[in-house]
Amino acid sequence: MATQDKLSSATRAAQALHHIDEITGAVTPAIDLSSTYARDEEYAPRQRYIYARDGGATVQKAEAVLASIDDAAGALVFSSGMAAVVTLLETLNFGDHVVAQKVMYHGAIDWLKRLEAKRGVKVSFFDQADDKALEKAITPETKLVWVETPSNPSWDVVDIEAAARMAHGVGARLVVDSTVAPACTTRALALGADYVFQSGTKYLSGHSDLTAGTFSTAHADDHWAEITTLRKQLGNVIRPFDAWLLVRGMRTLYLRYERASESALKIARHFENHPRIDAVLYPGLPSHPGHAVAARQMDGGFGGMLSMLAKSAKSANDIARFTQVFIPATSLGGVESLIEHRKAVEGPNSVVPDTLLRLSIGIENVDDLIADLEQAMERAG
Numbered sequence: 001m002a003t004q005d006k007l008s009s010a011t012r013a014a015q016a017l018h019h020i021d022e023i024t025g026a027v028t029p030a031i032d033l034s035s036t037y038a039r040d041e042e043y044a045p046r047q048r049y050i051y052a053r054d055g056g057a058t059v060q061k062a063e064a065v066l067a068s069i070d071d072a073a074g075a076l077v078f079s080s081g082m083a084a085v086v087t088l089l090e091t092l093n094f095g096d097h098v099v100a101q102k103v104m105y106h107g108a109i110d111w112l113k114r115l116e117a118k119r120g121v122k123v124s125f126f127d128q129a130d131d132k133a134l135e136k137a138i139t140p141e142t143k144l145v146w147v148e149t150p151s152n153p154s155w156d157v158v159d160i161e162a163a164a165r166m167a168h169g170v171g172a173r174l175v176v177d178s179t180v181a182p183a184c185t186t187r188a189l190a191l192g193a194d195y196v197f198q199s200g201t202k203y204l205s206g207h208s209d210l211t212a213g214t215f216s217t218a219h220a221d222d223h224w225a226e227i228t229t230l231r232k233q234l235g236n237v238i239r240p241f242d243a244w245l246l247v248r249g250m251r252t253l254y255l256r257y258e259r260a261s262e263s264a265l266k267i268a269r270h271f272e273n274h275p276r277i278d279a280v281l282y283p284g285l286p287s288h289p290g291h292a293v294a295a296r297q298m299d300g301g302f303g304g305m306l307s308m309l310a311k312s313a314k315s316a317n318d319i320a321r322f323t324q325v326f327i328p329a330t331s332l333g334g335v336e337s338l339i340e341h342r343k344a345v346e347g348p349n350s351v352v353p354d355t356l357l358r359l360s361i362g363i364e365n366v367d368d369l370i371a372d373l374e375q376a377m378e379r380a381g
Ligand SMILES: Cc1ncc(COP(=O)(O)O)c(C=O)c1O
Pocket: 080, 081, 082, 083, 105, 107, 148, 152, 177, 179, 180, 198, 199, 200, 201, 211, 212, 213, 331
């Protein structure tokens, strides 16, 4: 058998780390549903598992595959992206300073605001569209810098290497939300991130049939041990069946991401100068302000996420209602294409323009997707 670390991460993912069950020879991992694990004659754990709230065999398989494709010192899988976010942020102390993006996944922003109001954590939100804003927001007191790239829903691109330099300059840790750019295109830890976060609900699982959250770490140190303990104490671990689905999803990650990226680029080009659309926001287009950095740090494709600005809020809402192939639902990264009138989904506190349509491109025939958008725009008028 080839040594795993000599193989490309695409091969390691496809084979779930050359999985062959030692007893049955099965090439897919089994699902271990046990909530508890017997000890041996010496009263020592037989394997590494003791109790399911700490993760059993299937959860640890998902973590091993993820750590391998992320080239990480370790990985943890949670019951949802938000469960992972909340667990890491639970390590903050009163007075700690956090720097995060002004526009990124709204659930993480809401939780940071809650910690600010209730726990005395200080938070500075920076405008990621301004090159100098991150540097200005970081202070000697900063403990954590949280960036999302490309970020919801304008797909702004943060230069991970530069962000890591700035964070490390004051001894802070950098978390990169890589939900939209998994390891098949961006190796955030190699670029200097301390933690890579992903909503595993999206590209990692890829089939819109589970919720999961993940952290991969560059350091197996005390802070990582604290996050691991907190996951157990909060009961935030993923369930075994979902962990099994996640492993299955990761096996096709590279293929799905490549196809979604190809189709999204074609769709972005098609609608870039379209009479019914004011702008297309996609990091794969040279017109996007983040294109140069994206071209450097997304070498496996620009991903399947893009947004379009319609001519009016009504038109955006109508287009989202009138599609027949795109499904009008929130989320992203699945095999089926989704369309959202994002402001309506995020609610009244949203800072997203009311003309913005967010599209998650799946793996369908791209010409069907283009024709569907054309007919919806025609009908919306
Ligand atoms: C970029 C990003 N981060 C985090 C999350 C939260 O993940 P989950 O929905 O799995 O809790 C999402 C979900 O939409 C997301 O898109």
